[in-house]
Amino acid sequence: MMKLSTMKKVLKTVDSEWRSPLAEQILSRWGYDQGSVFYLRASANFIFIFKKDGRTYYLRFNESCEREHHAIEAEINIILYLGNNSLNVAQPVKSLNEKYLEVVETGIGTYYAVVFEALEGDQYEIEEITTEQNYLWGKSLGKLHKCLKNIPEQYYVYRSDWKDHLLKVKETLPSHETAAHRELERISKWADSLKVTKENFGLIHYDFELDNVVFNNYLIGMLDFDDCSSYWYVADIIYALRDVGDFSMNSPIIIKFIEGYKTETTIDIDLLKESSGYERLHKLVSFAKLIRTVDIEESQENPEWLTNLRKKLCHKINEYRLSFEENS
Known part of the structure; x- marks a missing residue:
């Protein structure tokens, strides 16, 4: 933001x-x-x-x-x-x-x-999509990854990766955010330990949630590639399904999504089991972004929309901060 x-x-x-x-x-x-x-x-x-x-x-x-x-x-x-x-x-x-x-x-x-x-079609909330649409959503991400696995190296230039994201976190975090700094150390070590191959790592959308997907019957449209980065492909699956809640392989929505995904390309199940790590990485990056975002002090002179948005973002910052303390 x-x-x-x-x-x-x-x-x-x-x-x-x-x-x-x-x-x-x-x-x-x-x-x-x-x-x-x-x-x-x-x-x-x-x-x-x-x-x-x-x-x-x-x-x-x-x-x-x-x-x-x-x-x-x-x-x-x-x-x-x-x-x-x-x-x-x-x-x-x-x-x-x-x-x-x-x-x-x-x-x-x-x-x-x-x-x-503009793409033709409709957009839905997570509670509105049918089982078939959920399957197509996963299939479309699989199709995207299948294509990205073959994209020439020249397209990686000037696109960030997870290391760049964590470096930006380090540069943004105030020194007094001690719990977040400790979380940064833990997540950096965890990510460094993950295997990287041509089949499991490359450019991903990064934000393939439903607000960036358009349904036109059986044709899926894709929007907003401005956060496209180099990550593990499974991270794109986990981040796409954030509105489902904590990632669980027992969730019917997640099962159907992955079923559709696997019709187009392979998936590294071992890396998918590391879902909590990817979720924590995303929270850390989002936390730093929000700290940068809230650069206006509370004031009665602010318009109502800004006061309400600032309050909402500060609440989210505190939620993230508490989660880092719980991981300590």
Whole structure:
């Protein structure tokens, strides 16, 4: 998630009808139907929905301090590769300047912007999906991993891996977060001990939860590869199923998901049994991100949405902190 100060600055440009002159300024690089640009959400990215020539698209942008230009270029190259290999991945759209990635200077900062085509279909919550959809969800991740196992080495450049993530944790954690520092030492040693092979380790989506999956009958669409990193493939399975709760091989949802996954590619069951380690690694990375995110003090001058969001994030930080203390 981005810094709250960045979110506050940009959302200040969004009016009561969810329109933003900033988004429209950025979208002038692509063109859009007048009156069609609306704010959708903000988390790791700002997302706006819009139409051009009657077709639906999504604008995604970040302030330059939030993302590295070359990392976004690398993400786009991976997405194009996947699309060229018959995966149903939301594709980037070239601007009027024939660029996939535009750098836009504005009065409130420099922004990196990409436009994506909209995929047809519907999205669901975990409690809404059918057994068949659960199976297809797992199958689509297996198909993605099957393709990524053969992706050329050049596509790994400028994409982070688990070591980079833990290094960022170390750089971000305040010295007084002693329990988190001890957890960092434990997780680093654990991850270093895991085997790494071409079949069990490589680029993963990292966030294949249902909010990044679109169901169109038997065709599954995939969204948001901005966190694509080098990890063990089983981590992608475990992270995708976070809303199920603690990972258990006895869960009917997890069993069906893995059943679908295995129709497309192999799975390292021994590594899958290390699920608690991957969950702890993810919590540690998320904890550090949230500490960076909450960069605004509590104040009566903050808008209500910001006060509520800050409270929610601080509560999550405390939950993570308690879990690290329990592991000590």
